[in-house]
Amino acid sequence: MITQSSGRPDPTHCPICNSPHVGSRMILRDRFFKVTDEEFAYHSCANCRLLFLDEEVVRDRLSTFYPEGYWWRRENRWSWLEEKYRQWMVSHDQLRFVLSLIQRGEKVRCLDIGCGDGSFVELALRAGLDAYGVDQSRDAVQLALRRAPGRIYCSSEQDLIQKAERFQLITLFHTVEHMVDPFRYLKNLQKLLTRPGGLVVQVPNGASLQARLFGSRWYGFDCPRHIYNHSSDSLLYLLSSAGYRIQRIKYFSLRDNAAAFASSLFPSLDPMSSKVRSLRSKGRPGRLTEPIKQMLYFGLMLAAQPVAAFESALGRGATVTVYVTIE
Numbered sequence: 001m002i003t004q005s006s007g008r009p010d011p012t013h014c015p016i017c018n019s020p021h022v023g024s025r026m027i028l029r030d031r032f033f034k035v036t037d038e039e040f041a042y043h044s045c046a047n048c049r050l051l052f053l054d055e056e057v058v059r060d061r062l063s064t065f066y067p068e069g070y071w072w073r074r075e076n077r078w079s080w081l082e083e084k085y086r087q088w089m090v091s092h093d094q095l096r097f098v099l100s101l102i103q104r105g106e107k108v109r110c111l112d113i114g115c116g117d118g119s120f121v122e123l124a125l126r127a128g129l130d131a132y133g134v135d136q137s138r139d140a141v142q143l144a145l146r147r148a149p150g151r152i153y154c155s156s157e158q159d160l161i162q163k164a165e166r167f168q169l170i171t172l173f174h175t176v177e178h179m180v181d182p183f184r185y186l187k188n189l190q191k192l193l194t195r196p197g198g199l200v201v202q203v204p205n206g207a208s209l210q211a212r213l214f215g216s217r218w219y220g221f222d223c224p225r226h227i228y229n230h231s232s233d234s235l236l237y238l239l240s241s242a243g244y245r246i247q248r249i250k251y252f253s254l255r256d257n258a259a260a261f262a263s264s265l266f267p268s269l270d271p272m273s274s275k276v277r278s279l280r281s282k283g284r285p286g287r288l289t290e291p292i293k294q295m296l297y298f299g300l301m302l303a304a305q306p307v308a309a310f311e312s313a314l315g316r317g318a319t320v321t322v323y324v325t326i327e
């Protein structure tokens, strides 16, 4: 079943740049977590290269798209190795980028929105930041509190605004693409920021070379959890129109770009979706097959790093990370 055919007319304008040049759908399925067999019709904007779902098609059931095991947790005796690897990647990728934006030794008060298992908050605290995280998933918050006790909120941004919380820096790693009405959300975040204040936003790049290469099989589209699959153009347009000033853009992510290539090429090796499917079928991941698959995946990811570096050098990397400020 294609959900867009449920009687709703096609959108006439792009929800981000308002261009009328909207069309050429792409039909996507949940290839990785398989929470549903449905097909979803995404629309594309010829002006800003956004690929988007009609919000009304999924708005009431977004929470059902996130399977058990979606957030990383220790599963077996090999998990410590995987955890070390994940921490190394976050430290040398997202955290390194954030630290490059602030003065050395400055104790910046920061908030990671959509903090998931809390890895970033834990590592940011170790690096000397006054870090907090927030997530609306109770499962994610439970995991994150183990890593960063007393530092994780289970609430919305509106709750934090009402408590008069303020942060100098807010990070949104792979979060904006999951939201309905991202313009309103980003505009509202200004109330959580000090003046001056900054925002780091990272999303998969739907206009990347690997997205073009793999098409509907690209890992970064993550249908139907992603409502908005941004290009760098659509993300910059969104942030600018929400009142932010663009300061820095990068297209390479050590953690994500090669991983997206590897997972698109061999979906069955993708560690997270493999765990989720194992949990669903047997109640727990396979003890022998999982480590072997993870080693294969790791090798594939290493081999894909030069490809990821090449496409990023062309400004067509698999992720876009933007630092914006408000004064």
Ligand SMILES: [Zn+2]
Residues within 6 Å of the ligand: 014, 015, 016, 017, 018, 019, 045, 046, 047, 048, 049, 050, 234
């Ligand atoms: Zn557009």
